[in-house]
Amino acid sequence: MTTPETPQPQAQPQQPAQPPAPQQAPAAQAPAPQAPAPQPVAVATAPQPPHGVPPHGAPLPGATPMAPAPAAPAPPSAWQQAMNNAYTSPIPIKRTNLGHALSSEWTKIKSVRSTMWTLGVFLLLVIGIGLLAVAQTDDADYVDVPYTIPAFFGLILGQICLITLGVLVTSSEYGTGMIRTTFTASPQRSRVLAAKALVFFVIAFVVSAGSIFFVGLVASGAHSGPGVGEVSWIDTVFKGGLYVSLLGVLALAVGSILRHSAGAITTMLGVVLVPAIMPAFLGIWSSTEKLGEKMEEYNAISSLAEIFKIDSSLDGGGGGQLVLLVVVTAAALVGAFALLEKRDV
Structure with missing residues (x-):
């Protein structure tokens, strides 16, 4: 019995082998690379929508247009953040008033040497000359005059000291330039001038009235004989102190107007002395005789003489x-x- 033969698979025909590529001989010198020639750039065109369809982003026919979205706020800059985070002082800020200006002017007027010198000379003249007059008088001299009459002789010269101090209270700051600092700290100029006038008036009145009272007190103790002291002298203390203090305030105003110490002092000396001298010349002519009489009555020296009786x-x-x-x-x-409000500093 014979076995059937199994068919053998046929072998695939073999491809002929490729001949090896011939090796190129190395070039003697490599050519320099050349820049590629510019090629025309193809402009891409957006595809056109079909007929009847609106382009992208365009509103559809019949659609309600929509409002543009609000732009986002820009972030704050560095200086804006610094302003928002500004330093807050732990010290409470108070609004300034006249009391602060008075305190400032009192500090200034008591801390300068001119105040001590002028007031010291004033006290020396009024009290010194007054005590000399008390020592040279006796009881009979005070029968029809007040005890404060010796202070009158000292006030004739002492009033010049208060006039000088009144001028320096305002004009000295213009001379040194400190008035700019004063008005920077207190921009309300009228308040500053009012504080200067009030502080000076109080100081001048206390010093002048106190010196007059002291001289009158010493005179009343030294001369107390019979029939002496019948003339009241307390009113002369008030009126005499008020008169010379007002002269000082007038000098303060003149110093603020002129802004020059020497000019203001010279002007005030003329106000005090010229009316006391001019009547001697005005009395020569009959047309000016009346004017001379009024000047003689109302000049500073005659006014003090009438106040002290x-x-x-x-x-x-x-x-x-x-x-x-x-x-x-x-x-x-x-x-x-x-x-002061109209002019520059």
């Missing part, structure tokens, strides 16, 4: 002279306030 025939007590000085001082202060 030098002449017993005059019973006015210096009331009219005080009213005139108040009016003149008020007018000068109004002018000083007006010019």
